[in-house]
Amino acid sequence: MKQFIRYLGAMVFGLALGISVSLSGQENARSVLSQYDYPLLVDIMDTIETYYVNQISRDELVEGAIEGMFKKLDPYSGYLSHQDLINIRDTNRGEYFGYGFEIASDNKLIRIVSPFSGSPADKAGIMAGDTIIAVNAHQVADMDLNTVLAEIRYHSLNDLPITLTLEHSDKLSYQVTLRPATISVASVQGRWLEGDIAYVRLTSFQDNTTEELVQQLSQWKSPKGLILDLRNNPGGLLDQAIRIADLFLAKGRIVSTSGRYFDANSDYFASPQTLMTNVPMMVLINKGSASASEVLAAALQENGRALLIGETSFGKGTVQSLIPTVNMDSAIKLTIAHYNTPKGHNIHAKGIEPDIKIAAQNTVKDAADMPIIGSEQPKTQLEDQTLASAIAWIENQK
Numbered sequence: 484m485k486q487f488i489r490y491l492g493a494m495v496f497g498l499a500l501g502i503s504v505s506l507s508g509q510e511n512a513r514s515v516l517s518q519y520d521y522p523l524l525v526d527i528m529d530t531i532e533t534y535y536v537n538q539i540s541r542d543e544l545v546e547g548a549i550e551g552m553f554k555k556l557d558p559y560s561g562y563l564s565h566q567d568l569i570n571i572r573d574t575n576r577g578e579y580f581g582y583g584f585e586i587a588s589d590n591k592l593i594r595i596v597s598p599f600s601g602s603p604a605d606k607a608g609i610m611a612g613d614t615i616i617a618v619n620a621h622q623v624a625d626m627d628l629n630t631v632l633a634e635i636r637y638h639s640l641n642d643l644p645i646t647l648t649l650e651h652s653d654k655l656s657y658q659v660t661l662r663p664a665t666i667s668v669a670s671v672q673g674r675w676l677e678g679d680i681a682y683v684r685l686t687s688f689q690d691n692t693t694e695e696l697v698q699q700l701s702q703w704k705s706p707k708g709l710i711l712d713l714r715n716n717p718g719g720l721l722d723q724a725i726r727i728a729d730l731f732l733a734k735g736r737i738v739s740t741s742g743r744y745f746d747a748n749s750d751y752f753a754s755p756q757t758l759m760t761n762v763p764m765m766v767l768i769n770k771g772s773a774s775a776s777e778v779l780a781a782a783l784q785e786n787g788r789a790l791l792i793g794e795t796s797f798g799k800g801t802v803q804s805l806i807p808t809v810n811m812d813s814a815i816k817l818t819i820a821h822y823n824t825p826k827g828h829n830i831h832a833k834g835i836e837p838d839i840k841i842a843a844q845n846t847v848k849d850a851a852d853m854p855i856i857g858s859e860q861p862k863t864q865l866e867d868q869t870l871a872s873a874i875a876w877i878e879n880q881k
């Protein structure tokens with residue numbers, strides 16, 4: 484009997500302890516909720532859902548709340564639906580369905596970072612640095628970057644044409660109507676130029692860009708110089724830019740990142756193994772060179788491995804990460820860090836200054852248009868003055 488009473492007492496004590504812990508947790512949760520006004524947010528949604536003149540669903544209100552939160556952040560952060568994630572994966576593999584251009588917010592203007600070669604945007608004459616004035620007759624001045632992106636994304640996903648009003652850097656405005664298409668982007672394009680000069684154009688940084696570049700470089704024996712063309716390269720995967728920089732650097736810092744989150748703070752250094760160690764190297768950049776391409780250009784420039792020639796680059800010095808949501812079929816693209824060049828410079832909204840400045844050009848020649856051995860086109864007739872200057876510099880090296 485005494486044993487039974489002792490057992491019953493232990494059960495009651497354990498139950499009471501469990502209830503007290505649960506209540507304590509609830510009180511702590513209420514304290515946290517109260518501190519951050521989550522109940523206020525729920526109360527506002529309840530009130531709108533109940534009394535607003537037009538019927539609106541809870542899902543629509545949650546979506547609006549999410550959009551409102553991201554409007555408080557930088558234009559490179561946002562919510563990604565399941566379809567958005569699929570599009571990003573396709574892009575990183577070199578293929579996606581869309582109009583073929585990258586945009587970004589620049590000093591309260593929304594500009595074209597770069598049109599992809601052969602895309603609907605490229606064929607319509609859209610250029611890096613063009614300002615978007617209107618999207619489907621809606622003035623961009625009344626919209627933020629995320630709203631513009633949402634409008635473009637909606638039309639792309641639904642296979643609809645989109646009409647853009649744009650303005651060139653010379654203030655000449657024009658209008659184009661684009662239809663989405665499946666775009667294949669070859670991230671590495673190589674040619675052997677006259678004068679035994681190796682030319683490589685990197686259009687973006689995809690999953691296999693480093694491997695493709697190594698394969699391309701291994702086909703060439705003893706070039707007199709190497710030209711790496713990063714013009715109109717909007718970026719892509721940061722790790723690929725770091726790996727490519729490591730191919731050409733025997734030592735030194737490649738890039739560093741800094742943020743509030745512990746893992747956002749990193750330093751990346753070159754390993755001793757290099758390719759084309761003693762080959763003179765020129766890197767071509769313009770205002771369409773952004774993000775990861777700026778990381779690569781700055782690493783080669785500040786470590787003394789290459790000279791940069793062309794225009795000041797775009798100036799995107801932030802790092803984004805994809806963070807899965809609780810739904811697991813969507814994610815948050817969030818700016819988690821700034822990156823700094825090897826010498827500690829933050830180039831965000833400033834860009835990288837080339838060693839040799841060349842005036843802006845209207846076009847960037849496709850790799851297929853470059854003069855190769857056997858071509859009847861003499862170098863003096865090259866329309867691409869930036870490339871011609873890079874070739875001349877290499878030819879003058881002893």
